[in-house]
Amino acid sequence: MPSLDVYLYGAHVAALEMLAPLQYRLTYNAAWLDDPNTMPVSLSLPVGAAPLTGATLTSFLDNLLPDNADVRERWAVRAGLATAEPFELLRAYGTDVAGAIQFADPGSDPNQSSTSTSEPISDAEIAARIRAIREDDTSWQDPDRDTGYFSLGGAQGKFSLGNAGRGWYEPTGSHPTTHIFKPRVRGQKEGELIEFITMTVARMAEINTATVELGMFDGEHSLVVERFDRLAIDAGASPGAVPTIFRVHQEDLAQATGVTRLQKYENRGGPTYRDVLRLLDAHVPDERKAASKLTFVQALVFSWMVLNTDAHSKNYSVFIGPDGVDLTPLYDVSSFIPYAGRADDGRPRTDSAFRNTNLSMRIAADYPAGQQSWFEWGAVAREAGLSRVLVTDWASAVADSLPQLIAAAASSLPSHLQTDIVARFVERTPIRAAQVVAAIAR
Known part of the structure; x- marks a missing residue:
């Protein structure tokens, strides 16, 4: 067998x-x-x-x-x-x-493999990997070299490399990777740029979020996400010392709740926000519950604000340790704001398109963003054992500043990536922010 x-x-x-x-x-x-x-x-x-x-x-x-x-x-x-x-x-x-x-x-033992090494990889070689995925998003591995034995979940084209502070390397054998490269997002033109902006703004909004950068490699760009399931331990102060990379145990919420990858969305049988809160109640130690629940509620509210339509159960994870679990930093956070409706819609139609955008987890009985009132969000905070006043104050501050935050993150992009899609994100955000501010004020 x-x-x-x-x-x-x-x-x-x-x-x-x-x-x-x-x-x-x-x-x-x-x-x-x-x-x-x-x-x-x-x-x-x-x-x-x-x-x-x-x-x-x-x-x-x-x-x-x-x-x-x-x-x-x-x-x-x-x-x-x-x-x-x-x-x-x-x-x-x-x-x-x-x-x-x-x-x-x-x-x-995979950790005793004599073939486990790390080979330097050049910017030109990384650029070739990026171009390969742009042309064919099933091309997660480089056919011309041994690209290691990593497996990344999810649907989008991506690949993983290591960087322990001395340049990029290609792992072989069981050597850990440290960063995930996402050159494109299926179905959304320039989605990697929108995800970079949205993830950057989530961190600005003081949500526990994975570290991202927009990497430039020999004329190509990619969203680069630092893996929070990898931990670098300093090897000491000796010249040339390279940190040791350790894997950190974690799993996504589809795995934690026992559903299939086809059930990752709530409307396909995946977990509800209440299921997630129950899981955190059952497995997070009492002294750490508030932090995990706050991150989760902030993530739900932020997804509502920016129309993050892909915040399903595989895009939330928990660390697992001997003493229980903790919610990991957020990842795969993006926005549908640039893509809702038609590009040439005026404000009334754009406003309507935003309100009719369905989110991944419903609040009360509703998936459309426009049907999720702040009264219901306050009830979510209460169910999580959080102060409704504190959550409301945080949400109000983020909503008020959202246009400026989006514009600031977008302005950090290189000039050749200041695209029409990015401009549309910046131009449309005040419409969505006004909706959110009005909903909170009711």
Whole structure:
């Protein structure tokens, strides 16, 4: 029976067996059950002596891989596989997935691999990778070189590299990556620019947000996201010392709640905001609950403000540790403001298009942004155990300053990236900000 060893922070914690295609069994090792630092590979797969099987395990493993079926097939062909079965893809690419989990053939510790190295990569080579994804967003790997064994979840074209402070490198074997490159966003022209602006503004709004930059490489650009599931430990003050990169255990909320990647949106059966609050209540230590809940509520409100229509369960994650969980920084935060309606719409039609934009999580019974009143947002804050006054004051301050924040972030782009889409984002934001200010004031 095919099997893989499962590692977490360098410890062999479990065995994964494939019983049949899309049918698996996970068994935690006895030593891991007694370890004082024990933790589950997923909140949906609790630590225990009994083997775990069924749809929840299948969904968890499947969620570690790209959503795009074409990407999976290309990876399968590159690895010499007959099918894109998730177990076999994890055998080939599972040494560097999101979080700290690693998969390896039985008896082969992935962290002791003699082939695990980091090779410098030039700006010209990075630019070639960027162009490849712009031309074909299933091209997540470089066909001309060994690009490592990482697996990134999600639907958008992307790739991952490392940078420990001494330049970009291409990981091979099990060497960790540190940054995710997103050259384009499917279905949204220049979406990488809009995501950069929106993520920058979220951080300006004092929301715990992943660090992003717009990287320039030999005439090409890409959104570059610093991985919060990687931690650099200083190797010391000796000349030439390079930090050691550690993986940090985390999972997205589709995995944590046991739903499939096809159910990541609430309207397809994914978690509601109440489900998320219940999960945080159940797993975050009391002394840290307020911080995680505040980040989540701020994320919901900010998504409403900027019309972030893709804030589904796979775009929220939790850190998992021996003492419980914490919500991670926000990531994949963007805005539909530049794209709603028609480009030549006047203010009344643009106003209507904004109000009719559906968000990923509904508040009360409503998905459209225009149907989500501040009374309902106040109820969300109360359900989270937060002060409605404090949340309202924060939201009012962000809404008042939103046009200026968007304009400031947009102005930081190089002149050749001051595009019509970026200009439309800046020009339209005051319309959306006025809607939000009016809703809060009611």
